[in-house]
Amino acid sequence: MIETIDLHKDYRIGKVLFPALRGIDMKIEDGEFTAIAGPSGSGKTTLLNIIGCLDVPTRGKILIDGTNINELSSRRKAELRKTQIGFVFQTFNLIPVLTAYENVELPLVLLNLEPDKKKERIVAILEEVGLGEFIGRRPNEMSGGQQQRVAIARALVKEPTMVLADEPTANLDSTTAKEILALMQELNEKHGTTFIFSTHDQLVMDYSRRTINLRDGRIVEDKRKPKGPR
Amino acid sequence: MKLLNIAWRNVFRHTRRTIITAAAISVGLSSMIFMNTMMNGADKMASRNIIDFETSHLEVFAKDYYREEGVFPLDTIIENPRYIADGIKDIPGIKGITPRVKFQASISNGIDELPVLGMGIDIENDRRIFETGNSVVAGRYLQNSGDVLIGTDLANDMSLEVGSYITIITKDRNGTYNAFDLEVAGLLNTGHPLFDRNMAVIPIAQAQELLAIEEGVTEMCIRAIDEETLGPLKEKVSEEIGAQYEVFTWKEMNAAIFEISGFKRAGQFMIGLVVVIIAAVGIINTMLMAVMERIPEIGTLKAMGFTNSRIVRMFIYEGGIIGAFGSALGCLIGLLISIYLVHVGLDFSGLFENVDIVYPMKFIIKGEIDYVNMLYVFLFGILVSVIVTLWPVRKATKLEPVDALRHV
Ligand SMILES: Nc1ncnc2c1ncn2[C@@H]1O[C@H](COP(=O)(O)OP(=O)(O)OP(=O)(O)O)[C@@H](O)[C@H]1O
Numbered sequence: 244m245i246e247t248i249d250l251h252k253d254y255r256i257g258k259v260l261f262p263a264l265r266g267i268d269m270k271i272e273d274g275e276f277t278a279i280a281g282p283s284g285s286g287k288t289t290l291l292n293i294i295g296c297l298d299v300p301t302r303g304k305i306l307i308d309g310t311n312i313n314e315l316s317s318r319r320k321a322e323l324r325k326t327q328i329g330f331v332f333q334t335f336n337l338i339p340v341l342t343a344y345e346n347v348e349l350p351l352v353l354l355n356l357e358p359d360k361k362k363e364r365i366v367a368i369l370e371e372v373g374l375g376e377f378i379g380r381r382p383n384e385m386s387g388g389q390q391q392r393v394a395i396a397r398a399l400v401k402e403p404t405m406v407l408a409d410e411p412t413a414n415l416d417s418t419t420a421k422e423i424l425a426l427m428q429e430l431n432e433k434h435g436t437t438f439i440f441s442t443h444d445q446l447v448m449d450y451s452r453r454t455i456n457l458r459d460g461r462i463v464e465d466k467r468k469p470k471g472p473r
Numbered sequence: 474m475k476l477l478n479i480a481w482r483n484v485f486r487h488t489r490r491t492i493i494t495a496a497a498i499s500v501g502l503s504s505m506i507f508m509n510t511m512m513n514g515a516d517k518m519a520s521r522n523i524i525d526f527e528t529s530h531l532e533v534f535a536k537d538y539y540r541e542e543g544v545f546p547l548d549t550i551i552e553n554p555r556y557i558a559d560g561i562k563d564i565p566g567i568k569g570i571t572p573r574v575k576f577q578a579s580i581s582n583g584i585d586e587l588p589v590l591g592m593g594i595d596i597e598n599d600r601r602i603f604e605t606g607n608s609v610v611a612g613r614y615l616q617n618s619g620d621v622l623i624g625t626d627l628a629n630d631m632s633l634e635v636g637s638y639i640t641i642i643t644k645d646r647n648g649t650y651n652a653f654d655l656e657v658a659g660l661l662n663t664g665h666p667l668f669d670r671n672m673a674v675i676p677i678a679q680a681q682e683l684l685a686i687e688e689g690v691t692e693m694c695i696r697a698i699d700e701e702t703l704g705p706l707k708e709k710v711s712e713e714i715g716a717q718y719e720v721f722t723w724k725e726m727n728a729a730i731f732e733i734s735g736f737k738r739a740g741q742f743m744i745g746l747v748v749v750i751i752a753a754v755g756i757i758n759t760m761l762m763a764v765m766e767r768i769p770e771i772g773t774l775k776a777m778g779f780t781n782s783r784i785v786r787m788f789i790y791e792g793g794i795i796g797a798f799g800s801a802l803g804c805l806i807g808l809l810i811s812i813y814l815v816h817v818g819l820d821f822s823g824l825f826e827n828v829d830i831v832y833p834m835k836f837i838i839k840g841e842i843d844y845v846n847m848l849y850v851f852l853f854g855i856l857v858s859v860i861v862t863l864w865p866v867r868k869a870t871k872l873e874p875v876d877a878l879r880h881v
Pocket residue numbers: 254255256261262263281282283284285286287288289290443
């Protein structure tokens with residue numbers, strides 16, 4: 244479970260402090276499929292980065308399974324990212340010199356897995372995201388949608404407890420975006436992995452069970468619905 | 474998937490950039506190798522000239538002679554060379570012994586007079602341990618009293634040829650001027666400037682007569698069987714002949730020359746360093762670009778949980794691989810140039826025609842390859858590339874992951 248208590252983040256721009264988050268209180272249970280919505284500049288990326296241990300809040304607490312991650316050393320944070328957190332980026336961020344298979348293999352380099360098991364996992368997850376035939380392709384030989392699928396496979400291959408996706412569909416056309424969202428939803432149900440993604444796209448919100456709306460660094464709405472469209 | 478593997482692929486992400494960088498490194502390193510080969514070659518030629526013409530391996534002098542060798546002091550010479558020759562001839566490791574008489578003189582062709590170094594040699598013995606006898610390019614070696622060998626350069630300077638007559642003039646032990654008429658029996662081309670420009674070689678008996686030193690000689694030259702271990706042999710000879718004589722190795726007597734050559738090496742090193750700095754700037758630039766353009770990639774790796782040290786290592790491999798390519802290429806080019814230098818050499822004679830140089834060789838320098846040095850140069854190239862890579866990478870990995878990810 245992820246819990247934030249009065250989370251604040253100020254950015255310093257020259258001498259001025261700009262408050263990007265101004266008191267975020269929320270709880271996200273394990274296995275939830277949550278969208279963080281809001282207009283540009285509302286603080287979505289900032290919030291996701293703090294949850295993902297990439298950034299630190301100025302004030303307030305963030306608890307993952309009861310542990311205050313602010314208090315962790317950067318080494319322990321890296322450890323947490325290595326095992327518990329998968330990231331999906333708006334710009335895919337695949338390593339261009341590596342094939343789809345190798346990109347997915349990358350997070351496993353850090354884990355001590357037997358080679359056979361490693362291979363099995365990589366192949367399985369690539370099949371799951373529908374790239375069974377694209378294993379040997381480099382990023383520049385794939386479409387945006389395919390690249391994002393590789394990125395999702397890369398985030399999931401280490402079997403993390405949560406996947407954080409910052410505007411995962413913003414660089415994709417709407418059909419592809421739908422496919423990606425459906426895929427994430429499917430993986431969420433199948434693996435029970437918590438998915439938190441940011442968006443300002445209505446389509447994306449339609450898919451989520453829960454939408455947390457941000458405006459100017461505050462939560463203005465937190466709404467749930469029973470099940471998204473398939 | 475190993476880090477090395479990723480680094481390898483990144484090297485070929487910009488093949489042209491890699492090639493240019495490696496080429497810059499290789500130019501630097503091959504120049505270093507080139508210079509080393511030349512310096513070694515020059516030193517080797519100088520050493521050969523000294524050993525084969527001038528001193529052989531060891532020389533025995535009467536005590537205090539060597540200290541004033543420059544003025545050829547005839548009052549401190551070896552009065553009884555037989556005694557020394559007999560005393561040491563049974564020491565194992567000696568290949569041959571020959572006496573020589575060196576003196577200041579001048580020669581005249583009737584018109585011009587030139588100062589020369591006169592040298593009396595034992596006609597038979599001398600050619601057993603020196604190459605002088607094998608360097609006669611015109612005429613013949615010494616045979617009779619009244620014969621003289623002179624260098625080709627000296628012959629040119631004084632318009633002499635085989636069969637020409639010259640007069641040799643010197644002051645004897647008592648301070649009286651003495652002169653002999655001599656016939657040029659042969660011309661020497663040794664490659665040793667001293668011999669080719671400034672030397673008049675005559676039979677030893679005639680030199681002794683000219684100087685009024687009876688049986689005396691200025692030095693005894695000893696050739697060893699094993700050139701590398703002269704120290705112990707020197708000790709034995711020294712012990713055998715006693716304290717009224719002194720023994721020196723050819724290296725001791727030419728320390729000054731090899732000191733000059735130490736200077737040269739420092740110079741060579743400095744030039745090499747400059748070239749390497751140029752190459753290093755090239756690779757700094759390349760690695761700086763490689764790091765800068767991959768900052769978001771570094772951010773992605775960090776987000777995945779990659780530690781800084783892993784990321785640094787990846788770039789070090791990358792710099793190291795480029796460095797290894799450059800070094801290998803540099804060593805290859807250096808080797809090819811060196812092989813050319815060993816077989817053909819470089820002709821500096823035009824450059825130094827009118828300069829008097831103490832360095833004992835002529836200026837067609839043939840190279841001498843030092844493979845160990847080449848290995849060092851190779852490793853040096855890689856090391857420089859790696860060190861130079863550290864700086865931009867360390868800087869990039871210091872960025873927080875968020876900042877790295879946002880970087881465009
Ligand atoms: N490094 C930074 N330095 C200064 N201000 C920043 C920095 N990062 C974000 N901000 C500011 O903080 C606010 C929140 O930014 P954030 O990126 O979280 O918004 P967002 O909701 O993700 O917007 P978008 O939808 O455009 O991605 C914005 O006003 C932004 O200008």
